[in-house]
Each structure stands twice: as structure tokens, then as C-alpha cells.
Amino acid sequence: MTHERATIYRAAWVLPVALEPIRDGAVMVGADGRIAAVGPSAAIEPPPGAAMVELGAAALLPGLVNVHAHPELSLFRGALEDLRFRDWILRLVGTKRTVMNDDDYLVAARWTMVEAIRSGMTTLAATESSAAGAVAMREAGMRGVLYREVFGPDPAQADESMAELRAAIDRLRRDETELVRIGVSPHAPYTVSDRLFRAAAEYSITEDLPMTVHASESAAERELVERGAGDFAPGLQARGIDTPVRGRTTVEMLDRLGVLDARPLLIHCVTIDAEDVLRIAEAGCAVAHCPVANAKLGHGVAPYAALLDAGVRVGLGTDSVGSNNRLDLLEEARIASVVHRGRLASHEILSPADLLRLCTLEGAAALGIHDRVGTLEPGKDADLCAVSLAGPHVRPVHGPEAAVFHAARATDVVLTVVKGRVLFRDGVLPTLDEAAISAAVDEAAARVRTALVG
Ligand SMILES: [Zn+2]
Structure with missing residues (x-):
């Protein structure tokens, strides 16, 4: 670790979240990686030997928390445009099967870390079929959860899928760290049978593994669950898999199967109705809101305001760059605001x-780590990012929050720190070999392109 002494970060604005914005503020980070003090610069007495970092015209805020991403899929950026959802999924899965191996997933996940850290993210909730995200997060020094996916639409597959999941989780847990935790993710209603949902939920509860599930994302999913029909039905039927009506809605189905008892983080929730909102609130589940991916894939807009009114914890997620194309929570937040206002x-x-709050404290709360991160408060882990306010597209700055969330972009991030460790500063990522990762991405992406064309 590189932080043997205290560091004081000074900036034109400090946005602690727990307090009102502080002009000419400072954050002192102790040698233990925790926040030691937050306040006006003039009020913070540097201890002997403290390092001083002058950020100048910048806003210093808690590190951004992305509650839904797929690091292993970054090679698909721009490769799956304008497809019907079922075709989008089939093309993605088909290409993964044909040309991608574990090394490719690792390259993709490392590339995601480069992008995430450069964008001010300090926590990632990664949903993946491989272990790449966990490896890449540990290498990078990122905080996060790796939710290992499990698939199996055929009820007869459930035991086999669970055995594979248990083996994968046993391996992943051996390398679990304080910063990188392991969880499970039964993928979605169109890829997971009732039996497998039940078994995965029981496993999650027994093993105390956090869970996330893609739920109520698309019209195709809704038709499958509610009518046993729609885009996903013929493919399943062709594999000899029955498509019965499985619930009034996806959320009702998940409740019936005991999945909500595991209090999963529900990803998307675009097609939920008023009764679903109450059910989600009663179960104490959080929601990962991914407005850009939902809109870009043509699914619609999740009822964010209704979830909030019901007291549901909602965090913001980018989803994969195969749908969103960008891993930029500043932009994601701005789009969330303009879409819901419109x-x-x-x-x-x-x-x-x-x-x-949505990009910091609420995201941390959705992942259950708000006692550790999400605000700048003494005693919390020092997960920070700084956003430059100097650009012509940002100035003049009349209010720091509007400047950061409506004018600045991910490329304005100048500093990223996780638990006191600098992951990005002055354009450099000290924990990663960006040039080598970049070259590996070009090589792997060329193969992915061939498979897409072929
Ligand atoms: Zn997703």
C-alpha cells in the first residue's frame, strides 16, 4: 500500500453528502485509509508529515457507486446496436460461446476497471458468468461485489446448475477480500426455471450470499412470465422446455418462489406495476435503476418516483457497455434526471x-455498505473522487452539484481513491498497466468482431 501517512486533499468544493457543500474544503485521509476529518481547509490542521494534494478548481465527493455492470462484456461496446431484445441476448451469448475464453473475460474486465476508475467509480456491482470481474477488481484496488451468475431455463437442469454454481462460489470465496465480496445472481426469468430460482434463493439465504436478479426488464420477459408467450417462448419450446404462466408479474413470481426472501437487488424493474412496488418495498429489496440501458434497448422507463415514494432504496447502474455503450455515472445521473422530469x-x-446522493449514498445503501462508504464522514473508508470544474463546458460554477451532474462528464474526473489508495491521479492509473490492457483489448475485440460478422 502507498499510504503510510495522512493525506489532505483540498478542493474548491467538497461535497460530503452528509453535510451541505463546503467551499474551499478539505478531506483528511488517515494512514489507515479512513477519513479523519472533513471541513473548510482553514479548519483542518495538517498533522506533521501529512501529504498535501491541492486539487484547485474541482469538486471532491464520495466515490461513485455503480450498482449494476457487467465488466466481462466490455468488448461488446457498439457491437450489438438496434437489435430486438431477444436477438441482442442471443447474439451476445452466441458470441461469448464461440470466441470468448476466460482470458478474454479478464481482458474485458480489466478494461472496465480502467474506464470505471477514470470515471470516478470506487464501487462496482459486477454481474458475471465468469470470475473475471473479481480478479480485475482486486488487481485494480476497486471495491465491489461479484455476483456470479447461474443459468438454466430447463427445470431438469436445476441440480446441475446449482452444483456448478456452488463449485464456482467455493473457488471465488477463497479469494474474497474486505474490498471485493462474492454474491450470486440467478440471471433472469427467461434463463432460470422456477426450480433453479428456488434453489438459488435457499442457497443465498443459507450461505449469507448477497443476491441480484434481472427482473421486469422487457416486454418479452413479461409476456413469457405472464402468458407463457412472446419472443422468448418459441426458443424454449424448441428445446423441449414448457412455458407455463409463471405469475401475475415477474415480481409476484419471485415472491412465490422465495426469491424476495433473499432480499435481492432487483435490476431494472421497468415493467413493474403498483402492486409490485408495494411487494418490493415490503420485502425490503433494493433496485438497480439503469435508465440509459433501459431506454436504449427500447424497454421503457422504470417508475423511479413510485419506488422512491414507497421507500424502496434505489441505486444507479450503467448496465453493460454492450447496451449502454458508456460507463459514466455522471451522465447516467443527468439522463435519469431529464428523463424522469420529462x-x-x-x-x-x-x-x-x-x-x-443517488450516485453515492443511495448506491452504497442499495448494496448494504453505507456504513462504510457513500458519504465523506470521519471514520468511513476514504473512497473519493474529484471532478474538475475548470472546463469551458462546466464554468461558470454557480452551484457545485449542478456543475458536477449537469455540466461535467466522466472525462472531467481527475482523482479516484479507494480506501485511501490512489487509483487515478494526473491522468495515470498506478495500479494498472493501461497500455498493456489496451493492446490486449484490440486483439480480443478483433476476434469478437469476426464472430459477430460470421
Ligand atoms: Zn445486466
Whole structure:
């Protein structure tokens, strides 16, 4: 570790989330990687030997928390445009099977870390079929959860799928660290049978593994669950898999199968209705809201305001760059705000201060780690990022939150720190070999392209 002494970061603005923005503020980080003090620069007395980092015209805020991403899929950026959802999934899975191996997933996950750290993210919730995200997060010094996916639409496959999942989790848990935790993810209703959902939920509860599930994302999923029909039905039937009606809605089905008892982080929740919202709130589940991916794939807009009114914890996720194309939570937050304002004809939903909370404290709470990160407060782990306010697209700065969330972009991030360790500063990522990763991405992406064309 590189932090043997205290470091004081000074910036034109500090946005602690727990307090109002502080002009000419400072954050002192102890040698233990925890926040030692937050306040106006003039009020923070540097201890002997403390390192001073002057960030100048920048906003210093808690590191950004991305509650839904697929690091192993970064090679698919821009490769799956304008497809019907079922075709998008089939092309993605088909290409993964044909040309991608574990080395490719690792290259992709490392590339995601480069992008995430450069974008000010300090926590990633990674949902993956491989172990690559966990390896890449550990190498990079990133904080996160690796939710290992399990698949199996045929009920007869459930035992086999669970055996494979248990073996994978046993391996992953051996390398679990304080920063990188392991969880499970039964993928989605169109790829997981009732039997497998039940077994995965029991496993998650017994083993105390956090869980995440893609739920209520698309019209195709809804038709399959609610009517046994739609885009996904013929493919399943052709494999000899029955497509009965499985529930009034996906959320009702997950409740019936005991999945909600595991209090999963529900990804998307676009097609939920009022009864689902109450059920999610009662079960104490959190939601990963991914507005860009939902809109870009043509699914619609999740009822964020209704979830909030019901008291559901909602974090913000980018989803994979195979759908979103960008891993930029500043942009994700801005789009969330303008989409919900447009939809509800509201001038006040998702204010800049709300966007700050959504990308930090609310994301941390959705992952259950808000006692450790998500605000700048003494005693919490020092997960920080700084966003430059100097660019012509950002100035003049009348309010720091609007400047960060409505004017700045991921490329304005100048500093990323996880538990006191600098992961990005002055354009450099000290924990990663960006040039080598970049070259490996070009090589692997060329093979992915061939498979897509072929
Ligand atoms: Zn996803």
C-alpha cells in the first residue's frame, strides 16, 4: 500500500453528502485509509508529515457507486446496436460461446476497471458468468461485489446448475477480500426455471450470499412470465422446455418462489406495476435503476418516483457497455434526471443534490455498505473522487452539484481513491498497466468482431 501517512486533499468544493457543500474544503485521509476529518481547509490542521494534494478548481465527493455492470462484456461496446431484445441476448451469448475464453473475460474486465476508475467509480456491482470481474477488481484496488451468475431455463437442469454454481462460489470465496465480496445472481426469468430460482434463493439465504436478479426488464420477459408467450417462448419450446404462466408479474413470481426472501437487488424493474412496488418495498429489496440501458434497448422507463415514494432504496447502474455503450455515472445521473422530469412534467424530481446522493449514498445503501462508504464522514473508508470544474463546458460554477451532474462528464474526473489508495491521479492509473490492457483489448475485440460478422 502507498499510504503510510495522512493525506489532505483540498478542493474548491467538497461535497460530503452528509453535510451541505463546503467551499474551499478539505478531506483528511488517515494512514489507515479512513477519513479523519472533513471541513473548510482553514479548519483542518495538517498533522506533521501529512501529504498535501491541492486539487484547485474541482469538486471532491464520495466515490461513485455503480450498482449494476457487467465488466466481462466490455468488448461488446457498439457491437450489438438496434437489435430486438431477444436477438441482442442471443447474439451476445452466441458470441461469448464461440470466441470468448476466460482470458478474454479478464481482458474485458480489466478494461472496465480502467474506464470505471477514470470515471470516478470506487464501487462496482459486477454481474458475471465468469470470475473475471473479481480478479480485475482486486488487481485494480476497486471495491465491489461479484455476483456470479447461474443459468438454466430447463427445470431438469436445476441440480446441475446449482452444483456448478456452488463449485464456482467455493473457488471465488477463497479469494474474497474486505474490498471485493462474492454474491450470486440467478440471471433472469427467461434463463432460470422456477426450480433453479428456488434453489438459488435457499442457497443465498443459507450461505449469507448477497443476491441480484434481472427482473421486469422487457416486454418479452413479461409476456413469457405472464402468458407463457412472446419472443422468448418459441426458443424454449424448441428445446423441449414448457412455458407455463409463471405469475401475475415477474415480481409476484419471485415472491412465490422465495426469491424476495433473499432480499435481492432487483435490476431494472421497468415493467413493474403498483402492486409490485408495494411487494418490493415490503420485502425490503433494493433496485438497480439503469435508465440509459433501459431506454436504449427500447424497454421503457422504470417508475423511479413510485419506488422512491414507497421507500424502496434505489441505486444507479450503467448496465453493460454492450447496451449502454458508456460507463459514466455522471451522465447516467443527468439522463435519469431529464428523463424522469420529462416523463412526469416535474421541475423538481432528481435535483442536483438528489443526483449526488443517488450516485453515492443511495448506491452504497442499495448494496448494504453505507456504513462504510457513500458519504465523506470521519471514520468511513476514504473512497473519493474529484471532478474538475475548470472546463469551458462546466464554468461558470454557480452551484457545485449542478456543475458536477449537469455540466461535467466522466472525462472531467481527475482523482479516484479507494480506501485511501490512489487509483487515478494526473491522468495515470498506478495500479494498472493501461497500455498493456489496451493492446490486449484490440486483439480480443478483433476476434469478437469476426464472430459477430460470421
Ligand atoms: Zn445486466
